[in-house]
Amino acid sequence: MFYREAGQYKTSYEADSAKFPIRQDKWFIWFYLAIAFIAIPYFGGQFFLDAIMIPFLVFALAAVGLNILTGYTGQISLGTGAFMGVGAYACYKMTLAFPDVNIIVFIIASGIFSAIIGAFFGLPSLRIKGFYLVVTTLAAQFFLEWAFIRIPWLYNYNPSGAIEVPQREAFGVIVTGASASSEVRYLVVLSVVVIMTWFASNIISGRIGRSWMMIRDMDIAAELMGVRPLYAKLSAFAVSSFYCGVAGALMVFIWQGAAEVEVFDYNRSFQILFMIILGGLGSLLGCFLGAAVIFIFPIIIHNILPPIWAIITPWTMSSSQADLVAAVMIGVLIVTFLIMEPHGLARLWAIMKQKLRVWPFPY
Amino acid sequence: MLKKIILGAASIAVAGSMYTTTPAFAEDTLYIPSLSYRTGAFAGAGIPISNGYADYFAMLNARDGGIGGAKVVVEECETGYKADKGVECYEATKGNGALVYNPYSTGITLQLIPKAPVDEIPILSMGYGLSAAAIGEKFPWVFNYPASYWSQMSSILKYIDSQGGIKGKKIGFIYLDVGYGKEPIPLLDKLAPEMGFEWVGFPVAGKDMQNQAATWLNVRKERPDWMIAWSFGAMTPTAVKEAAKIRFPMDKFVGNWWSGGHADLEQVGAPGKGYLAANFSGIGTDFPALQDVIKHVVDAGNSKANKEDIGKVNYNRGLFNAVIMAEAIRSAQAKTGKKGINGADMRLGLENFVLDEARLKEIGLEGFTAPVVGSCADHEGAGSIFLQQWNGSDWERVSDLIAPMTEVVRPLLEEAADNYVKEQTDWKTQSCG
Missing domain, CATH: 3.40.50.2300 (Response regulator)
Incomplete structure (x- = not known):
């Protein structure tokens, strides 16, 4: 009833292959963007922006990167954390060398370094698949972590081995460092994520993306039809690592402000992988939904469970207990989802949309 | 069924989020967040530290009615020793009037150091964190008493x-x-x-x-x-x-x-x-202050620690951390004449407290540790160890x-502090008279 495309006629190919073919979807997306760009920075408090929205967007971008590789091209990777690290360290070295350059340029450019490294570690994918590829990407993870620890040049010989983000500006506004306001940092992350997601959706629906999906669905058939696996697989690794690298640079420069190697360890890779599995493999919307559930949900539990517990029971719940409850709930959620909806939250949304389209007369 | 569960969960969530609007703390309470790690790989050290830390303040509240007439409120936030959760805890608690942060993790400390001067909340990384923070002129908001x-x-x-x-x-x-x-x-x-x-x-x-x-x-x-x-x-x-x-x-x-x-x-x-x-913190319970903790907190059933764990190394470490903060709060109260102080006052307190032999004896910790004296230039106190x-x-x-x-150490620390500050533009330093 509310979500019905009756009367919306498509009279051209453009209209038929548009990103959002239904008019209501177009309105919705503009509505969401307006909320994200205007309402959230205006009404969201510092905690909401700094501790929830900025990391959520950073993880969503990393999930988009991994989804390109795993969801669209079918190459499972456990090197996401390390590729994020490459982006962060590249951005750090570049901005130390050229302090006056707009930091956003370097954040984007750091993806290039990550893409080169990612394509290099993607080479084995031409020969091996499945679990064996997982192992080689895990090797990339361990090797790069080792490099971040053992090459002091990367962290500028800092005795603590960490990278500290200096204060940098873009367009005359302070964007990184502790003096940068939450709103500015949020808007920078949001703009980068929105633009890059839009690019990703165009790449995916274009020739390159279709060749990725052909490789995913059946690589031999794809090869017979003229898709070159070398180009398709390596471009998927490169684009995916590019996205992860930019996410890593955003994570350190805009969100955390300083980083030790541990933030890029294999737990990070698993975290991003869980996001795309829970959100939905091969769906951009799924990246955002998955990041929200894996990252935001525990924070909500952590912050609101103890007060609720205090109201409904006579006992108090400590912060560490709430943390454990959140961990258990996330685990249960992952298992439940894999059993009840293996295609993730994105599929759930699609079902809901279908129901809405025919409501209230489902037959 | 599923619909009911989802609706129920959502309504509880909404009710909870309404309830969690920032609790208002009264003027004369001292709010101290405790970034704990009772879970994770390092919980073996994290649990006794958090217990000692909380118990000392609980003892002061029970025995003396707080510090200088102001009750101390310690709120724990679980970090699991992870840097990103530590920062989340920091963001969640700093708005409540936090006086000082003790991150108990070098990773978290490094991320909070740049935030401290902006939010005007000092960091006391007691015996960990960035060694160079010992140089008070370069790091006005960071302390690592009693030694780097x-x-x-x-x-x-x-x-x-x-x-x-x-x-x-x-x-x-x-x-x-x-x-x-x-x-x-x-x-x-x-x-x-x-x-x-x-x-x-x-x-x-x-x-x-x-x-x-x-x-x-x-x-x-x-x-x-x-x-x-x-x-x-x-x-x-x-x-x-x-x-x-x-x-x-x-x-x-x-x-x-x-x-x-x-x-x-x-x-x-x-x-x-x-x-x-x-x-650097005494072992055992043969100190009057620890006996008071046992009497007022542990025996009253208000401690999370088992009685036999009181006086162990990391418990006493957490307790000593609380002692330094309590002394700094007293010093800040004396300097400003206010009961309820803020982060900037706390910074003054951390630079001016005097925990010498006489004072250690007075608070019932004679021989517990080496004397520590706060100062503007020396934020580590160059404390002795045993x-x-x-x-x-x-x-x-x-x-x-x-x-x-x-x-030998001081020139090295100064060099490291210079290197840190060199990379930062607009870093706030201070001059010590």
């Missing part, structure tokens, strides 16, 4: 020197291969030629903490005269067990102050007999207080 890692290393080397000389000896340095473990390397490099010893490093990667057989084979090959450990969590018992396996003389094996908790050595037991560790030895079932203090080699 470099001061501690210099004290340990002095101890080795006092046990038959260090000249011509070979020192093995086994360390957790992260920022924390690598921190003292510049000092070893600097002191090796000056004191005439040779040192070899044995890095242990974070994921190999419990798998050090290969490392100790290398130790056996290198035949060092002494071993120094910069380990944490599960790495310590593993290192001691492996050392015992290759028959390394235990009384020539010295850990730093994070490598010598009860939880670490209780798993090793008798084979660890003779193992030494640095410490060594403790594992007797197979408990720790015993075995040395007098050993002062650090300030004359």
